Amino acid sequence: MTVESFPIAARRELANAQLRANLRAATDTIREKRARTVAEVPDWQELRDAGRAIKADVLARLDEYLLQFESAVEAAGGHVHWARDAAEANDAVAQVARGHGVHEVVKMKSLTTDETRLDDALAAHGIRAIETDFAELILQLDGDWSSHILVPAIHRNRAEIRDLFARTIAPDIASDDPADLAEAARLYLRDRFLSAEIGVSGANFAVAETGTICIVESEGNGRMCTTLPPVLVSVLGIEKLVPTFADLEVFLQLLPRSSTGERMNPYTSMWTGVTDGDGPRELHIVLLDNGRTRVLRDEVGRQALHCIRCSACLNVCPVYVHTGGHAYGSVYPGPIGAILTPQLVGVENAPSLPFASSLCGACYEVCPVQIDIPSVLLHLRAAAMRATAPSAKTLVLRGVAFAFGGRRRFELAQRLGRVLQPVATHIVPLAAWTRTRDLKRIPRQRFRDVWKARQ
Amino acid sequence: MRIALFATCVGDTMFPEAVRATADVLERLGHRIEFPAEQTCCGQLHLNAGYPDEARALTARFTRIFAGYDAVVSPSSSCVGTLRQHFGVANVYELSELLVRRFEVDDVRARFPHRVTYHPTCHSLRVTRVGDAALRLLRNVRGLELVDLPRADECCGFGGTFSVENADTSSAMLADKCDCVESTGAEFCTALDGSCLLQIGGGLSRRGSRVRPLHLAEILAAG
Numbered sequence: 001m002t003v004e005s006f007p008i009a010a011r012r013e014l015a016n017a018q019l020r021a022n023l024r025a026a027t028d029t030i031r032e033k034r035a036r037t038v039a040e041v042p043d044w045q046e047l048r049d050a051g052r053a054i055k056a057d058v059l060a061r062l063d064e065y066l067l068q069f070e071s072a073v074e075a076a077g078g079h080v081h082w083a084r085d086a087a088e089a090n091d092a093v094a095q096v097a098r099g100h101g102v103h104e105v106v107k108m109k110s111l112t113t114d115e116t117r118l119d120d121a122l123a124a125h126g127i128r129a130i131e132t133d134f135a136e137l138i139l140q141l142d143g144d145w146s147s148h149i150l151v152p153a154i155h156r157n158r159a160e161i162r163d164l165f166a167r168t169i170a171p172d173i174a175s176d177d178p179a180d181l182a183e184a185a186r187l188y189l190r191d192r193f194l195s196a197e198i199g200v201s202g203a204n205f206a207v208a209e210t211g212t213i214c215i216v217e218s219e220g221n222g223r224m225c226t227t228l229p230p231v232l233v234s235v236l237g238i239e240k241l242v243p244t245f246a247d248l249e250v251f252l253q254l255l256p257r258s259s260t261g262e263r264m265n266p267y268t269s270m271w272t273g274v275t276d277g278d279g280p281r282e283l284h285i286v287l288l289d290n291g292r293t294r295v296l297r298d299e300v301g302r303q304a305l306h307c308i309r310c311s312a313c314l315n316v317c318p319v320y321v322h323t324g325g326h327a328y329g330s331v332y333p334g335p336i337g338a339i340l341t342p343q344l345v346g347v348e349n350a351p352s353l354p355f356a357s358s359l360c361g362a363c364y365e366v367c368p369v370q371i372d373i374p375s376v377l378l379h380l381r382a383a384a385m386r387a388t389a390p391s392a393k394t395l396v397l398r399g400v401a402f403a404f405g406g407r408r409r410f411e412l413a414q415r416l417g418r419v420l421q422p423v424a425t426h427i428v429p430l431a432a433w434t435r436t437r438d439l440k441r442i443p444r445q446r447f448r449d450v451w452k453a454r455q
Numbered sequence: 456m457r458i459a460l461f462a463t464c465v466g467d468t469m470f471p472e473a474v475r476a477t478a479d480v481l482e483r484l485g486h487r488i489e490f491p492a493e494q495t496c497c498g499q500l501h502l503n504a505g506y507p508d509e510a511r512a513l514t515a516r517f518t519r520i521f522a523g524y525d526a527v528v529s530p531s532s533s534c535v536g537t538l539r540q541h542f543g544v545a546n547v548y549e550l551s552e553l554l555v556r557r558f559e560v561d562d563v564r565a566r567f568p569h570r571v572t573y574h575p576t577c578h579s580l581r582v583t584r585v586g587d588a589a590l591r592l593l594r595n596v597r598g599l600e601l602v603d604l605p606r607a608d609e610c611c612g613f614g615g616t617f618s619v620e621n622a623d624t625s626s627a628m629l630a631d632k633c634d635c636v637e638s639t640g641a642e643f644c645t646a647l648d649g650s651c652l653l654q655i656g657g658g659l660s661r662r663g664s665r666v667r668p669l670h671l672a673e674i675l676a677a678g
Binding site for chain 2: 006007010011014020318319322323354355356357358359360361362364365375378381382384385393394397398400401404405406407410414417429430432433435436437438439440442443445446447448449450451454
């Protein structure tokens with residue numbers, strides 16, 4: 001898989017002024033809410049330290065925790081499937097569906113199954129996946145895709161959604177009032193929930209000690225998917241583990257405040273294996289690698305696997321706020337996408353993503369598990385330059401490095417820079433600057449000349 | 456105390472006034488400043504552009520040239536932050552933090568009777584962590600009216616090579632920053648980084664704004 005060049009994708013997205021206005025309004029609100037609820041927690045920094053430490057431990061001993069988790073799930077009556085890549089994960093889900101002769105499954109919001117493109121894979125097997133998260137439903141009905149980790153349809157407005165529903169699931173929809181939109185989705189989905197024989201979920205956390213899976217959500221559709229159908233399949237990345245049940249205490253405080261700016265999310269569901277007379281009678285858990293063990297091998301980059309998908313880094317990122325999520329060419333947009341995608345698919349397949357940042361550091365500041373995104377970006381930039389053929393940029397920067405390597409060379413380069421500036425501003429790369437910005441004229445006297453004259 | 460001045464490649468070439476002002480402010484306080492003429496660049500450009508080997512060579516050169524000084528002062532918070540965070544150089548200071556944190560001086564007896572807004576650059580805020588050092592100095596400048604900048608902590612879109620490699624995104628970020636700067640009604644927009652001021656100034660100039668970019672050192676040296 002090759003990811004489209006970020007500058008090109010960004011240029012296309014930047015042309016959409018409505019998108020920018022929607023994003024600015026939505027991210028302003030959520031940023032402000034996050035800042036307020038985080039400020040209420042006196043030990044927030046300690047919680048972040050704990051979150052980071054727990055995740056670092058999980059990654060350091062992932063092999064042990066995964067086997068422990070598998071044993072615990074099986075002891076509780078669940079089945080574990082190991083998937084090396086997206087195709088194996090999708091096949092595991094399709095096998096379960098075919099085994100039950102099912103042609104329709106209900107799905108809750110799950111980035112991991114977006115990553116594996118499960119819906120398309122199931123469709124190829126003649127199985128229809130119904131997205132039940134409000135935003136995911138909108139995107140599915142319109143053949144669109146997610147542009148935000150938490151708010152997938154952040155780029156769509158109410159009027160667009162009303163028109164879409166009128167065309168698809170609710171011909172008689174009354175207005176674009178949120179209550180009417182929600183009611184239309186509810187009426188459409190309720191029948192699916194009640195008739196579905198298989199539910200598909202992702203996971204926010206999985207407890208190695210107990211085999212428990214935990215999901216947090218706002219709408220309650222996830223709980224419907226995980227409790228009503230007699231069969232449940234949960235697909236999760238291998239990095240979603242936490243060692244003990246008590247560790248959830250840390251993440252259930254960090255996640256809602258960081259993501260929606262709420263003290264607590266409306267629904268927290270947990271299940272451990274199967275229980276007679278309560279919930280699904282059959283539980284399958286698919287553990288997905290899909291590049292994660294490759295990420296794990298990189299000592300600097302592996303902290304990207306700490307991510308708990310809160311999306312706080314998107315909401316504070318000035319690049320994301322301007323370009324939106326689609327410019328990142330992956331289900332993981334924003335700063336976390338810029339470090340996760342190149343590692344998952346190989347930096348040679350997404351070499352522009354580590355450069356899709358001004359390195360302002362706002363992401364690192366808000367990250368609930370303290371992923372040092374700017375440092376990982378620098379690390380991946382170096383990897384991207386090594387992985388791609390030398391370009392004009394390499395020539396220029398090597399030349400500059402040579403010029404900066406000695407006083408006489410440097411002073412000559414300064415002089416040359418001043419002489420060439422009027423012409424250079426019309427040539428790449430400076431032409432990209434002067435298209436929208438003036439460039440201060442290099443003054444005749446450098447500081448070193450001023451200093452010499454003063455002595 | 457031996458204090459060396461690190462002009463930075465951009466400062467030496469593009470902003471001689473800001474570098475000179477940095478020396479002036481410190482000399483006015485009775486410090487003797489030296490300028491090692493062998494200096495060129497700290498390596499930040501190459502580090503950020505994806506060339507860590509070239510960066511390390513330049514940083515090693517920097518360390519050699521500035522060895523033996525008690526403190527190195529620079530008018531660029533971004534270069535100082537990079538040297539400190541990524542290359543472990545301890546005794547480098549951005550001007551305002553040297554004054555306020557090390558020398559505990561927040562009044563340099565400057566006079567600048569103008570309306571000024573302050574853009575806290577990303578690296579001064581989040582890497583070099585100068586805190587409110589610049590604001591404390593600005594509040595004590597005679598005649599200066601300090602006006603708050605809306606969305607102050609949002610990046611101006613410079614980001615080194617980002618400004619040309621992602622020129623469209625950089626320009627969109629800059630447009631928002633210029634809107635905020637202009638909304639203050641200030642005559643000057645000041646900051647601790649010449650390169651960010653190059654971006655903000657370039658944007659303001661292109662839209663024919665009357666707001667001018669000015670490095671903090673030049674305000675502190677005025678009067």
